[in-house]
Amino acid sequence: xxxxxxxxxxxxxxxxxxxxxxxxxxxxxxxxxxxxxxxxxxxxxxxxxxxxxxxxxxxxxxxxxxxxxxxxxxxxxxxxxxxxxxxxxxxxxxxxxxxxxxxxxxxxxxxxxxxxxxxxxxxxxxxxxxxxxxxxxxxxxxxxxxxx
Amino acid sequence: xxxxxxxxxxxxxxxxxxxxxxxxxxxxxxxxxxxxxxxxxxxxxxxxxxxxxxxxxxxxxxxxxxxxxxxxxxxxxxxxxxxxxxxxxxxxxxxxxxxxxxxxxxxxxxxxxxxxxxxxxxxxxxxxxxxxxxxxxxxxxxxxxxxx
Amino acid sequence: xxxxxxxxxxxxxxxxxxxxxxxxxxxxxxxxxxxxxxxxxxxxxxxxxxxxxxxxxxxxxxxxxxxxxxxxxxxxxxxxxxx
Amino acid sequence: xxxxxxxxxxxxxxxxxxxxxxxxxxxxxxxxxxxxxxxxxxxxxxxxxxxxxxxxxxxxxxxxxxxxxxxxxxxxxxxxxxx
Numbered sequence: 001x002x003x004x005x006x007x008x009x010x011x012x013x014x015x016x017x018x019x020x021x022x023x024x025x026x027x028x029x030x031x032x033x034x035x036x037x038x039x040x041x042x043x044x045x046x047x048x049x050x051x052x053x054x055x056x057x058x059x060x061x062x063x064x065x066x067x068x069x070x071x072x073x074x075x076x077x078x079x080x081x082x083x084x085x086x087x088x089x090x091x092x093x094x095x096x097x098x099x100x101x102x103x104x105x106x107x108x109x110x111x112x113x114x115x116x117x118x119x120x121x122x123x124x125x126x127x128x129x130x131x132x133x134x135x136x137x138x139x140x141x142x143x144x145x146x147x148x
Numbered sequence: 149x150x151x152x153x154x155x156x157x158x159x160x161x162x163x164x165x166x167x168x169x170x171x172x173x174x175x176x177x178x179x180x181x182x183x184x185x186x187x188x189x190x191x192x193x194x195x196x197x198x199x200x201x202x203x204x205x206x207x208x209x210x211x212x213x214x215x216x217x218x219x220x221x222x223x224x225x226x227x228x229x230x231x232x233x234x235x236x237x238x239x240x241x242x243x244x245x246x247x248x249x250x251x252x253x254x255x256x257x258x259x260x261x262x263x264x265x266x267x268x269x270x271x272x273x274x275x276x277x278x279x280x281x282x283x284x285x286x287x288x289x290x291x292x293x294x295x296x
Numbered sequence: 297x298x299x300x301x302x303x304x305x306x307x308x309x310x311x312x313x314x315x316x317x318x319x320x321x322x323x324x325x326x327x328x329x330x331x332x333x334x335x336x337x338x339x340x341x342x343x344x345x346x347x348x349x350x351x352x353x354x355x356x357x358x359x360x361x362x363x364x365x366x367x368x369x370x371x372x373x374x375x376x377x378x379x
Numbered sequence: 380x381x382x383x384x385x386x387x388x389x390x391x392x393x394x395x396x397x398x399x400x401x402x403x404x405x406x407x408x409x410x411x412x413x414x415x416x417x418x419x420x421x422x423x424x425x426x427x428x429x430x431x432x433x434x435x436x437x438x439x440x441x442x443x444x445x446x447x448x449x450x451x452x453x454x455x456x457x458x459x460x461x462x
Contacts, residue, residue, distance in 0.1 A: 012162065014160065014162010014166070017161060017180070024235065025234035027186070029183055029184070030182045032181075034180075051300070051302055051371055051373070090378075100181065104252065108252050115377075116376065119376055121303035198461070201383075201438055201452070202438040206438075227461060263462030266461050266462070267435070268459055268461025268462070269457065269459060269461070280387045283458035
């Protein structure tokens with residue numbers, strides 16, 4: 001099962017990964033992805049807006065897709081919303097599997113689809129300028145790799 | 149820089165990842181891979197033999213190759229040796245980069261090459277049988293993906 | 297039906313939600329967007345570039361040709377940028 | 380030169396290291412393995428399947444056609460299985 005959460009609070013990536021494998025001896029590989037706020041170009045803060053009624057539903061659909069595609073032993077996906085500062089963690093994907101190939105692929109897939117199919121919008125405060133982040137063609141291409 | 153260590157002691161994957169990004173705001177993505185001992189088929193213990201005079205030299209060469217291939221912000225690779233039990237962590241790869249694509253690729257590359265180019269040998273104790281693990285063709289194929 | 301707006305769509309329209317009753321001949325998302333754009337200058341500015349508009353009906357993404365019949369909540373927003 | 384053995388190569392030979400002085404006509408890894416195999420039944424058993432043997436000279440992996448001239452330490456072992 002892949003647990004999903006949308007939350008304002010920070011998360012502890014190491015604790016989430018440890019929780020997945022605690023007491024189990026059937027897991028051979030854990031892949032953890034943490035996305036962080038980069039402070040380049042004078043970024044003061046990044047605010048993530050989301051669509052509360054839809055967010056966890058969309059994240060659960062993406063998680064279910066991953067669960068159906070790869071033989072996974074467990075997973076946790078956390079996406080934050082609200083105001084974040086440079087260096088703050090934004091998103092966490094932890095995937096446990098018997099073998100490393102499935103864990104790496106599923107984690108990459110989840111990130112690619114979260115970026116293009118979960119209802120979050122980033123707003124950047126760069127001090128003298130404020131703007132909504134535009135969707136990237138490279139993210140669409142990354143997501144399209146997994147179409148079938 | 150990618151820090152490499154061969155050690156008997158366990159490691160704390162979360163602490164290693166946090167240490168990489170502490171005080172920095174230029175990192176957008178951290179990928180952590182943890183390999184664990186699986187307890188299937190009645191495995192009692194897994195003992196990793198290594199070639200102490202060569203181990204860290206070989207790990208450093210693999211790390212240097214990754215550093216040259218992708219734009220990375222930092223990394224840590226830890227490989228344990230000695231007697232391990234089901235559920236114990238064996239190997240850790242943490243890679244930090246500006247973007248997620250490079251971090252995922254470099255982490256996968258490091259695991260594929262560690263499996264085929266670092267002087268470690270696994271010995272399995274399954275109670276009534278003891279044997280050296282044979283190299284897998286699938287690991288050679290995974291490593292060959294990165295040849296150029 | 298309830299309409300909800302996010303990100304710059306919300307900012308340009310100036311409100312985050314409204315309840316509307318479109319005319320009977322407005323049966324698709326495309327028709328709804330066309331009708332909404334006539335409601336105010338803010339609506340018109342928010343919806344002028346249809347390529348930049350995404351829509352969810354009752355919390356599921358839909359295409360612009362989707363029917364709005366039976367919809368309780370329609371969300372209108374830019375392409376998502378989370379992750 | 381110093382020879383070091385690992386994993387089942389070490390177990391079959393029965394020792395983890397030895398110092399040897401091969402004849403002058405033994406100049407390559409392949410020739411060294413052939414000469415070593417004549418030293419004991421254990422050496423012969425360890426080295427019988429050349430496809431399963433890997434070699435490092437002075438802590439660098441080498442192929443079977445590598446020269447052993449100047450080598451200080453030659454390690455002989457099965458394909459690695461770490462990770």
